[in-house]
Amino acid sequence: MSESSRPIGVAVLGMGNVGTEVVRILTQNAADLRARIGAPLVLRGVAVRDASRAREGVDPALLTDDPHSLVARDDVDMVVELIGGIEPARALIKTALESGKSVVTANKALIAAHSGELAKAAEDNRVDLYFEAAVAGAIPVIRPLTQSLAGDSVNRVAGIVNGTTNYILSEMDETGAGYGKVLAEAGRLGYAEADPTADVEGYDAASKAAILASIAFHSRVTASDVYREGITKITSKDLEAAKKFDCTVKLLAICERIQTADGEKISARVYPALVPLEHPLATVNGAFNAVAVEAENAGRLMFYGQGAGGAPTASAVLGDLVMAARNRVYHGRGPLESTYASLPIASIDEVPTRYYVSMKVADKPGVLQQVAGEFAARDVSIAAVRQEGAGTDARLIVVTHRASDRAQSETVAALEQMDSVIKVSSVLRLEGTND
């Protein structure tokens, strides 16, 4: 590898868990990074909220509370954005790209909302915009989908892409504890943020689903295109019941091509679902992430690893940074945004799904027949039924075969109106099966 003498200046915006690790690795591994890139990476500055507070391992002279001036500096060639959120991250990244600086970001919310605008700025200015760290932390997902599968046709991407919710569901499954108790515990252990809404309501996973769907299907998909349900209504009873069907419950991000009456569409959705215990995603526990990909020729692939945390996420950021830096040294460019297919987005109603419905029913003859009638009336065929308890505790659990989500949800709405159904206590979808 030939060596270019000119150093490459890097600005890091944000110094939370990930930023701290990025700065540490940039410093500690400088010699390796230089050898791999063909030029030294030099940290020009770190933008933080409070520049007066000292940070271990960082020259105080590098700290600034003015990210805009840092990005604008002539000796900054590449910007690492780790502030998160939409503004000022969007404006800073756009300014960087428009002044010919490559950008590496871990900001899923921003990429899921504004990828088109930012990708265009990168393309117009012939620089790179990389965001491997935005989905599934250290696990290479973006690059395999964009590059390794560039000659294949992806049919489905299904993943566990949020560590907080996976930790909560795994703990509920293992200990039998309720959602509230496990969430509190997750907060104490640092697995859940003070305001866990983005995680537990599925917004974080929905952003990642949008990014995955965009890349997998060469179409622009934004977070608002993703159907989303969180895990806040999951009870320990649901996990118990799942076990009786040899399943566990996982918050899944699913992106797939579906065939509709109007032609091929993209479904992107996030919800807690029953997953059979023998499915590879069922064994992904705790804060780990995994993404399963089904492609026309490659078949089924699976990627597994740490989906969050400072060092793992920093590893993904550094990988992008080295590639962007090499492109600068060798006048190359990474892949551009590819949206040529422009497939339309399917509504959740159109998506073929399977349902698991648990309801409290009147303990009298004929109830099962009436319930089965509601499913049959909408052409939803029943795969399994379980009757439990008796008297005031009589319950009926129904698992359906595949049918349109509209037919399934309309059936549930009808069940809720039935006299003999006291309460529909739980409705979950079932994923990872072939029938």
Place this chain on the structure above:
Amino acid sequence: MSESSRPIGVAVLGMGNVGTEVVRILTQNAADLRARIGAPLVLRGVAVRDASRAREGVDPALLTDDPHSLVARDDVDMVVELIGGIEPARALIKTALESGKSVVTANKALIAAHSGELAKAAEDNRVDLYFEAAVAGAIPVIRPLTQSLAGDSVNRVAGIVNGTTNYILSEMDETGAGYGKVLAEAGRLGYAEADPTADVEGYDAASKAAILASIAFHSRVTASDVYREGITKITSKDLEAAKKFDCTVKLLAICERIQTADGEKISARVYPALVPLEHPLATVNGAFNAVAVEAENAGRLMFYGQGAGGAPTASAVLGDLVMAARNRVYHGRGPLESTYASLPIASIDEVPTRYYVSMKVADKPGVLQQVAGEFAARDVSIAAVRQEGAGTDARLIVVTHRASDRAQSETVAALEQMDSVIKVSSVLRLEGTND
């Protein structure tokens, strides 16, 4: 993505399983590939042994039995080499690179033996040499290691990278049948070649280990640097005994950094090993492949999928082809060979390993004490002992803790000389444990 009008000419050398699928996908997915690349890919010719034999879906005019003339054609911009073996593949690839044509190959034996020479030709002529398909078929491994982990430090790569041997070992484990019977069955099913030597003796896995080690550790490692043992001596008794230790037997390719008295070295080795059932690699069965990577910051990653077969391997070839074609359209370049670290190769003697030793012993008091004495004399500490049978069928099974492979193998040699040890019937290493 802007569109370049000039088509990109592709020559395919070899039309076996993979070549046939590459030609099919190039033809069937032409519109998608064109949109992703920004220029059409045009198949200029396919080199085969017998050009007079018709091939379904291929214009007979494209067939030629002269690969050298095909590679030399002015309208060929990129070459896909799927002939396999060293010559004429090496000469053809070198000619292509030296005439400014990018090359995609699935040829592990060639890359593992001649990567330096070929990488230099690619670099000198500013073209790409891609070989994702050479390791683990459809599973993206080369690209994640080269690019996604470009800013991290890989400590270990351990994988099941040969489908034939994994099929044989899985079948032996499941059915209890012997090696010979299962090998014959594998041949009938198309999982083993007529001459299975390259697979069952570990040569194929050793080539892949060399490629993985080169990339992971930024050093040049060739197949001859890889310590290698095949699976031909594995018996159904070994698999039975493995179960008693909650293990199974897998042919592993292991690449790791080890610390020796002379400093950091690379160990690259292939052998059948006991793997604990709870280890993720233990559950990879049949013709599937999986590669586990441990990196300083990313932690443990795992990649899983189909490691062989026409369509999966073609998917990897096409991914490389699209990236190389895009580089041609956008005047970019893929990553170059990176060997700056130039770490020395450790001999197997230096590598810390764990041993499983099964021996037939005399059924008399004091034997265990004598056997234990031989281990202790070489500072090899014993983790578990099992005594089985009695009389002429008395057996002793010892599992050791980690010690240098030299100490372990010297202990085994000493045991073989002992009067009270009738026969050392099986010696396997144990991998995938922390102690």
